[in-house]
Amino acid sequence: MENKQKVVFVGAGSMAEAMISGMLQKELFAPSQITVINRSNTERIDYLQMTYGIHTTQNKEITLKNADIMILAMKPKDVVEGVTNIREFVNSRQLIISVLAGVATTTITDLLQTKVAVIRAMPNTSATIGKSATALSVGKYATEEDLNIAHQLFTTIGIVTTVAEKDLHAVTGLSGSGPAYVYYLVEAMEKAADEIGLEKKIAKELILQTIIGAAEMLKTSTKQPAILRREVTSPGGTTEAGIKVLEQFHYQEAMISCIKRATTRSSELGEALTQSTASQD
Template identity: 65%
Template structure:
């Protein structure tokens, strides 16, 4: 059922686009959504032409007329972007932040009012309704606000409710996670090319291999190490390939990757907190 709510996006990047693409399919009519950004008029025109949403160059107007305000700018632009519209935000509005690393406390401080803030960390698979999103409540957010945010993000995938301190880890794991998978696919495609497989054939095989493996993990509830061992015959091809991955410390690299992304989320948050203080 479509909801009679106005949603304003501050920021029109890839995450805003992914959410708009998903949400307009089930929950909101395009005209219920208004998009504004810092200065990129061409990007706004693209969003309007592609999704039918309203666009607004006057950020204050967009924010003042909204029931839900979604902060979708880059974290480095958050302090300036939030401060520029703080005076038109009121305590009846719900703020949903997609800003990696930026705490609800920092957002409330920038706005200077007791506003309800829900932090969310979706990923770009929201565009096809397959996001893994974690949400957390700020100090002034209620269960009613949680329900609104949960309904909103369930239109684009699954939703997990977590404590705010866990969102750094969520950012490093699933927020950035699609990029790790895409990077793996890049490598597999390059390998297919080097071993002489037709690119179109290789792409289909790679994608179905990843999809099939994900479905196996979900359907069987077996630990990934068990499934891996079931594929790995002694002295066989898989064992030979896994041996190379172990030589290059593949698992260690992935773990270090996720830890570093988590640390970066924490750094972004600290940088904004410092600017607020």
């Protein structure tokens, strides 16, 4: 990637900040190469400028026209208005990267009314600590070089994989929403710890290290999760007693249904947006 490229974030939320932080920490870009614009929250823009030394702008037209990479990071519900407002400044030499959940690359190119390269990304909120699991897919006009640029960019905030765009709804349901499922589990563990009489600080340390240790085991071991589970489940022991209760409450079935429903919801939201966009043509 050329170190003279200019990047513009359209939207200034937590994902934009996570990406900016990662790009600067890995020295992929200098602060002078990055500009952030958004619709109205000047306080947020000022914060990003002071924290990271990046640019803000009073001249959106020149900034967008001169951008090499444009990252769409507004709320998905604002995509029609947001993209429509910038399309007169977009040209076919640019690369558009979208982190908008459920928004198809074709929706973006239709809104832009330009044959421009679009890469769609689904990171997750662990991007804020450089631990995102991000999936990328390419739009109709994107090249292998465009994909490489996007891959390099998202590597600064975690691991990256490439999937067919049709699979991004599944990625959204699995890893995009995934951190919330883990937080929900930890909530339950903390409540249980309180009910069995453990002091909160001690319980939190034990729970977090348990989650971290289990994740590291899964990452480093060649054994399947079911094997690792069985190895710590002695017949007649405490773990078996606990697992039996989870089975009674259909724990695995609930998690599977959770991920399937989140996947379906991503598809529903994307379809609704596609229909909304079509009705405006």
